[in-house]
Amino acid sequence: MTARPHQVPLRRGPPAIRETPAELYERLVLGRYIIRRLLQAIPVLLGATLLIYAVVFALPGDPIASMYGEKRMDPDIIRIVREQYHLNDPFIVQYWHYISGVFQGDLGTTFAKVPVSEIIAGKFQVTLNLGLTALLMEAVIGVGLGFYAALRRGRAQDTMVLAATLLLISIPTLVTGFVLQLLLGVRLRQGTGIEIFPISGVSDGWRSYLLPAFVLAGTSIAYLTRLTRTSLAETLRADYIRTAVAKGMPRRRVVGRHALRNALIPLVTYLGADLGTLMGGAVITETIFNLPGIGQELFRSVYERQQPVVVGIVTLLVLVYILANLIVDLLYAVLDPRIRYE
Amino acid sequence: MPPLPAWGAPESEPLLAVEDLHVEFVTRQGTVKAVNGVGYALHPGETLAVLGESGSGKSVTAQAIMGILDTPPARVPKGRIRFRGTDLLGLSEDARSQVRGSRIAMIFQDALSALNPVFTVGSQIAEMFRVHRGMSRRDAERRAVELMDRVRIPGARQRLHDYPHQFSGGMRQRIMIAMAIALDPEVLIADEPTTALDVTVQAQIMELLAELKRESDMGLILITHDLGVVADVADKIVVMYGGRVVENAPVHDLYRAPAHPYTRGLLDSIPRIDRKGRELHAIAGMPPNLLDMPPGCAFAPRCPYRQDDCVTAAPPLHRIGSTRGSACHYWREVLDGSHG
Numbered sequence: 001m002t003a004r005p006h007q008v009p010l011r012r013g014p015p016a017i018r019e020t021p022a023e024l025y026e027r028l029v030l031g032r033y034i035i036r037r038l039l040q041a042i043p044v045l046l047g048a049t050l051l052i053y054a055v056v057f058a059l060p061g062d063p064i065a066s067m068y069g070e071k072r073m074d075p076d077i078i079r080i081v082r083e084q085y086h087l088n089d090p091f092i093v094q095y096w097h098y099i100s101g102v103f104q105g106d107l108g109t110t111f112a113k114v115p116v117s118e119i120i121a122g123k124f125q126v127t128l129n130l131g132l133t134a135l136l137m138e139a140v141i142g143v144g145l146g147f148y149a150a151l152r153r154g155r156a157q158d159t160m161v162l163a164a165t166l167l168l169i170s171i172p173t174l175v176t177g178f179v180l181q182l183l184l185g186v187r188l189r190q191g192t193g194i195e196i197f198p199i200s201g202v203s204d205g206w207r208s209y210l211l212p213a214f215v216l217a218g219t220s221i222a223y224l225t226r227l228t229r230t231s232l233a234e235t236l237r238a239d240y241i242r243t244a245v246a247k248g249m250p251r252r253r254v255v256g257r258h259a260l261r262n263a264l265i266p267l268v269t270y271l272g273a274d275l276g277t278l279m280g281g282a283v284i285t286e287t288i289f290n291l292p293g294i295g296q297e298l299f300r301s302v303y304e305r306q307q308p309v310v311v312g313i314v315t316l317l318v319l320v321y322i323l324a325n326l327i328v329d330l331l332y333a334v335l336d337p338r339i340r341y342e
Numbered sequence: 343m344p345p346l347p348a349w350g351a352p353e354s355e356p357l358l359a360v361e362d363l364h365v366e367f368v369t370r371q372g373t374v375k376a377v378n379g380v381g382y383a384l385h386p387g388e389t390l391a392v393l394g395e396s397g398s399g400k401s402v403t404a405q406a407i408m409g410i411l412d413t414p415p416a417r418v419p420k421g422r423i424r425f426r427g428t429d430l431l432g433l434s435e436d437a438r439s440q441v442r443g444s445r446i447a448m449i450f451q452d453a454l455s456a457l458n459p460v461f462t463v464g465s466q467i468a469e470m471f472r473v474h475r476g477m478s479r480r481d482a483e484r485r486a487v488e489l490m491d492r493v494r495i496p497g498a499r500q501r502l503h504d505y506p507h508q509f510s511g512g513m514r515q516r517i518m519i520a521m522a523i524a525l526d527p528e529v530l531i532a533d534e535p536t537t538a539l540d541v542t543v544q545a546q547i548m549e550l551l552a553e554l555k556r557e558s559d560m561g562l563i564l565i566t567h568d569l570g571v572v573a574d575v576a577d578k579i580v581v582m583y584g585g586r587v588v589e590n591a592p593v594h595d596l597y598r599a600p601a602h603p604y605t606r607g608l609l610d611s612i613p614r615i616d617r618k619g620r621e622l623h624a625i626a627g628m629p630p631n632l633l634d635m636p637p638g639c640a641f642a643p644r645c646p647y648r649q650d651d652c653v654t655a656a657p658p659l660h661r662i663g664s665t666r667g668s669a670c671h672y673w674r675e676v677l678d679g680s681h682g
């Protein structure tokens with residue numbers, strides 16, 4: 001038998017029908033995957049909010065009493081208010097009232113009748129801006145530095161990057177925060193007269209977030225740099241990289257195409273999980289840089305026993321977390337075809 | 343295809359000649375002397391089997407030919423690899439990559455790990471045409487389909503956009519082969535191409551390789567540690583031990599009468615129909631420590647023919663007739679014993 005390469009007719013239609021059956025199938029599978037992941041997010045949201053609700057519910061002290069301070073109150077009024085807020089119902093019924101509201105986009109009102117969403121909205125935006133800016137910085141600097149180090153493994157530049165990350169990891173965020181605030185903000189302004197990095201408040205638009213975001217992302221940048229370095233170095237040792245070299249591919253292509261896609265996979269997971277960490281850390285960073293974010297509001301609400309606000313904030317954070325995880329999963333499926341067909 | 347600058351290479355010149363090749367790895371434990379003066383030659387249209395147990399330097403030699411050794415830790419202190427007369431080791435990295443993949447190609451043992459998991463097999467094959475020949479995506483894909491047909495992948499057109507993990511082991515190895523033969527290389531190195539496969543699939547892959555070879559003038563270097571695989575396909579055999587060639591011979595001569603105790607041991611270890619039921623006789627003892635090679639014959643600790651002088655003087659590759667060689671002081675006794 002001789003195998004002669006015979007012509008296989010290729011579809012030569014207009015570019016619009018370029019999708020092959022295999023590609024169509026793949027798209028459908030991906031669509032189903034997205035829907036499945038969205039459905040899986042619902043129990044997570046329920047579980048997390050239930051937990052928070054229970055914790056806040058169990059906080060000592062009577063919210064109504066704390067609302068009226070030291071004043072003596074008419075027992076009738078207390079009864080009416082308690083009824084209005086379902087405070088006499090069993091815990092699970094209260095939770096049911098709350099969560100059905102959430103699914104209708106209503107986060108409830110405070111005991112002073114202010115909608116929780118109104119209190120949170122602007123502040124949440126500040127925190128989200130801070131978190132996302134930090135995440136972006138982390139991704140760009142971490143992946144960039146990690147690649148730089150991995151491609152120069154064992155050389156002076158690699159050692160320097162490693163030393164820098166160690167330093168960043170070992171210094172607490174509070175210290176980097178205050179030091180950078182002093183050096184970049186105060187000193188630089190005294191020297192040059194211009195405020196390159198605003199150090200307080202959000203009055204300078206996106207530039208206000210630069211320094212706080214860097215401080216917030218500091219430790220994460222260091223970890224991501226190290227993870228990237230390891231991931232790329234490991235990928236470069238893979239058999240398929242050797243194959244690419246043996247195929248005569250130029251180094252640019254070997255690293256930028258064959259290694260890159262594979263090395264990114266673990267990084268995406270890390271970055272996604274880190275958004276949660278960053279949002280948590282934002283609470284502290286906001287205090288240093290006096291940003292009117294959700295952190296300050298959370299402290300106040302816990303102190304004042306504003307249960308609906310506390311639960312509302314946490315619900316939003318959980319939502320961000322779930323969303324981040326969903327995006328990670330989708331990116332994951334895009335980067336790694338093996339995931340799509342599980 | 344632009345020819346390499348050939349320094350008046352005569353017609354009889356081999357296609358590829360490895361000469362006195364040394365490769366070592368600098369590691370924390372010391373210098374691993376993986377290849378210690380290997381030499382073999384391949385002519386157009388020929389199939390050369392490289393045989394030897396795991397760790398004997400077969401793959402490292404192949405990687406040196408391809409120029410895909412990691413340097414460091416690897417270094418090549420000595421030797422030449424002449425391809426159509428030109429020493430590849432003396433070429434610039436640029437000139438070398440002109441040869442790699444297009445004129446000398448290689449397939450690996452484990453196709454699952456050797457194929458990139460995140461790209462379609464079509465794009466991995468088409469890449470050869472796109473990068474080396476500057477073809478458009480559509481043309482390259484059409485060529486990829488042709489190749490997949492040629493290596494007998496059913497429904498090639500439909501499977502172009504599938505990923506490696508969606509194929510069976512045998513089909514994956516066919517993809518590897520398609521990639522390797524894409525640009526009609528003059529030399530194909532197959533490093534244990536069937537070791538990871540089922541026995542029936544092994545035979546199919548070997549048949550495919552033999553078939554592809556019949557259609558062209560390509561030289562094939564078939565690396566294996568399985569003597570049973572090579573009998574039908576190979577013209578010549580090179581047996582390696584401890585990073586050296588211990589015996590070379592035309593395949594049938596070697597099967598009929600090995601001239602080195604190690605080859606003998608290998609032949610005794612293959613199960614044959616006429617020896618059914620007999621215990622598989624593996625060669626007793628450990629492979630040599632490449633970190634600290636003994637001064638004499640590397641096989642001495644395991645050799646039933648060993649004499650006192652074996653441990654002091656390393657045997658050179660003695661010529662036996664015009665076509666064979668054996669790196670054993672007592673090759674005559676071994677050869678006679680084989681006949682008896």
Ligand SMILES: Nc1ncnc2c1ncn2[C@@H]1O[C@H](COP(=O)(O)OP(=O)(O)O)[C@@H](O)[C@H]1O
Nearest residue numbers: 367374376395396397398399400401402403632
């Ligand atoms: N990257 C490496 N670093 C250190 N030692 C290596 C490396 N690659 C191969 N070796 C050593 O070289 C020797 C020969 O390996 P190899 O050529 O792969 O053997 P085989 O004949 O099984 O293909 C082995 O003992 C192995 O330990």
Ligand code: SF4
Nearest residue numbers: 639642645652670671
């Ligand atoms: S040289 Fe000596 S030890 Fe080595 S193979 Fe021959 S007989 Fe055995």
Ligand SMILES: [Mg+2]
Nearest residue numbers: 400401533534
């Ligand atoms: Mg090997």
